[in-house]
Amino acid sequence: MSGFFDIPSDLQNSYFGLIGLHLREALLPVLAGLLVSLPVAQLCVRFRWLYPPVFGVTTVLYAIPSLAFFVVLIDYTGQTETTVMIPLAVYSLVVLVPAIVDGVRSVPPETLAAATAMGLGPVRRYLQVQLPIAVPAIIAGLRVATVSSISLVSVGMLIGNQGALGNLLHDAQIYNRPLLAVNSVVTTAVLAVLVDAVLVGVRVLLTPWMPKERAAR
Amino acid sequence: MNVLHFVNAFFSDSAHWHGYDGIPYRVVEHLQYSLEALAFAAAIGLPVGLVTGHYGRGGNVLALIATAARALPTFGLLVLLVTWLSFSTGLVMIPLVVLAIPPILVTTYEAVRSVDPSPVDAARGMGMPESRVLFQVELPVALPLILSGLRSAAIQIVSTATIAAYVSLGGLGRYIIDGLYQKNYEKVVGGATLVAGMALATLLVFWAVSRIVVSPGVRRSS
Numbered sequence: 001m002s003g004f005f006d007i008p009s010d011l012q013n014s015y016f017g018l019i020g021l022h023l024r025e026a027l028l029p030v031l032a033g034l035l036v037s038l039p040v041a042q043l044c045v046r047f048r049w050l051y052p053p054v055f056g057v058t059t060v061l062y063a064i065p066s067l068a069f070f071v072v073l074i075d076y077t078g079q080t081e082t083t084v085m086i087p088l089a090v091y092s093l094v095v096l097v098p099a100i101v102d103g104v105r106s107v108p109p110e111t112l113a114a115a116t117a118m119g120l121g122p123v124r125r126y127l128q129v130q131l132p133i134a135v136p137a138i139i140a141g142l143r144v145a146t147v148s149s150i151s152l153v154s155v156g157m158l159i160g161n162q163g164a165l166g167n168l169l170h171d172a173q174i175y176n177r178p179l180l181a182v183n184s185v186v187t188t189a190v191l192a193v194l195v196d197a198v199l200v201g202v203r204v205l206l207t208p209w210m211p212k213e214r215a216a217r
Numbered sequence: 218m219n220v221l222h223f224v225n226a227f228f229s230d231s232a233h234w235h236g237y238d239g240i241p242y243r244v245v246e247h248l249q250y251s252l253e254a255l256a257f258a259a260a261i262g263l264p265v266g267l268v269t270g271h272y273g274r275g276g277n278v279l280a281l282i283a284t285a286a287r288a289l290p291t292f293g294l295l296v297l298l299v300t301w302l303s304f305s306t307g308l309v310m311i312p313l314v315v316l317a318i319p320p321i322l323v324t325t326y327e328a329v330r331s332v333d334p335s336p337v338d339a340a341r342g343m344g345m346p347e348s349r350v351l352f353q354v355e356l357p358v359a360l361p362l363i364l365s366g367l368r369s370a371a372i373q374i375v376s377t378a379t380i381a382a383y384v385s386l387g388g389l390g391r392y393i394i395d396g397l398y399q400k401n402y403e404k405v406v407g408g409a410t411l412v413a414g415m416a417l418a419t420l421l422v423f424w425a426v427s428r429i430v431v432s433p434g435v436r437r438s439s
Contacts, residue, residue: 166292196284
């Protein structure tokens with residue numbers, strides 16, 4: 001196992017530096033995606049006709065392969081982290097918007113009526129009733145978006161070593177050290193599983209009202 | 218409108234239209250890889266998904282497989298396999314197939330399991346054997362969802378086959394990878410346009426197929 005954690009100096013980062021970089025490149029886009037998709041989803045719930053076109057556009061954007069997306073952006077944002085993060089943010093919309101729309105729509109009308117009868121205005125009704133009930137669906141979407149985002153960051157290696165842990169794959173080839181590739185794959189997978197577990201934990205914390213056996217899933 | 222300029226330059230250069238590195242050759246190559254990988258993945262994912270969905274068993278195992286497959290970085294797996302062993306087309310197929318099985322398997326399972334139980338009971342009550350219940354009742358009703366699983370698998374294969382050009386697979390990714398190394402941005406953008414076009418064509422094909430094979434009654438109710 002010699003050399004497993006010896007990161008070649010051309011990456012200008014320690015092992016943990018790469019992990020930090022990877023998390024930042026993967027999580028910031030999902031966060032941005034969440035901030036955009038919350039209002040978009042709310043609009044889609046409010047105006048039903050808006051949902052099919054929004055869904056269509058995001059599906060088409062999602063179909064565009066990451067590498068093609070990256071290289072077209074090079075012309076505008078250069079070979080930088082931003083070029084990797086923009087497509088990831090767009091991809092996260094495809095998962096998050098339907099998840100939030102389904103979640104918010106699944107709130108029973110009686111609950112909404114009860115909230116209105118208690119004197120809650122539309123804003124408080126949204127923040128205190130609809131959003132909390134939609135949390136399981138939103139977190140389910142976030143899990144899918146985050147995990148695929150973490151795995152996609154590596155592709156950023158192809159556009160001028162912007163792939164964080166993915167850069168190890170390139171070094172594995174040029175220095176003929178396959179162990180570095182093993183390191184990259186294993187660390188990325190472990191990161192994905194850990195972040196997934198953290199999100200499940202957040203869900204359990206935010207939804208104390210959910211029955212235990214469903215929370216186990 | 219820089220990018221459009223590059224795209225135009227790429228497609229109007231006649232050198233890009235014939236020979237081993239010509240657009241038609243690369244498109245066919247890319248199609249061939251994608252179809253092979255999709256066929257393998259469907260051959261594994263569809264039957265397993267149909268049977269497990271029919272009996273409603275193994276959902277937890279399938280959810281676990283889906284999470285594990287999402288967590289595995291496909292690109293890393295691809296590079297790892299090739300650096301460790303050596304390049305061969307068959308070897309590159311493995312990550313592509315592994316990548317495509319979970320969406321097919323999990324969606325098929327969910328689709329069959331979530332079929333309205335009353336027509337299934339009616340079919341059993343009419344004396345249909347299990348195989349006919351599955352193929353003549355559950356399958357037609359579940360078809361739109363099953364196709365959407367196949368579609369997302371196909372899209373992922375098309376985009377990952379692009380990345381596989383890094384480990385010397387042919388196909389449309391060649392233009393992007395080679396163009397990046399040659400600092401030939403025209404080639405990069407041209408390749409990206411072709412790949413995006415192929416992905417959108419995949420969407421269209423699946424849309425058309427679902428218009429044809431999904432029964433009108435099912436389409437109206439969904």
